[in-house]
Amino acid sequence: MRALTLERGPVAELTIIVCDVCAKPAEERITFRVRGRSLQKDLCREHIGELVTGARAVKRGRPPTFGGREAPESKRRGGPLGRKRPKQARPKRAAPVAPASTQ
Numbered sequence: 001m002r003a004l005t006l007e008r009g010p011v012a013e014l015t016i017i018v019c020d021v022c023a024k025p026a027e028e029r030i031t032f033r034v035r036g037r038s039l040q041k042d043l044c045r046e047h048i049g050e051l052v053t054g055a056r057a058v059k060r061g062r063p064p065t066f067g068g069r070e071a072p073e074s075k076r077r078g079g080p081l082g083r084k085r086p087k088q089a090r091p092k093r094a095a096p097v098a099p100a101s102t103q
């Protein structure tokens, strides 16, 4: 009797991520938002460089308004941050209602 050891070589299941543009080995997966959708793309060094050209770091704060339309400032006043205390309807003690003099 002999134990049969099946020895397979290292499983060649290495997933290579390729650039979504040119199918070269990708270097990074980037995510971005376009028209309200979050998308991702695997890009090679070359195409990352292309993407980054003209790009800038995201700044904190209010995003600029695109399209030339001004944000309605008046509507932003008294937003959820302005008012800390939620308006609560406090139940008033029911005053004993004296039967109104019917006269």
Ligand SMILES: [Zn+2]
Pocket: 019, 020, 021, 022, 023, 024, 043, 044, 045, 046, 047
């Ligand atoms: Zn590429």
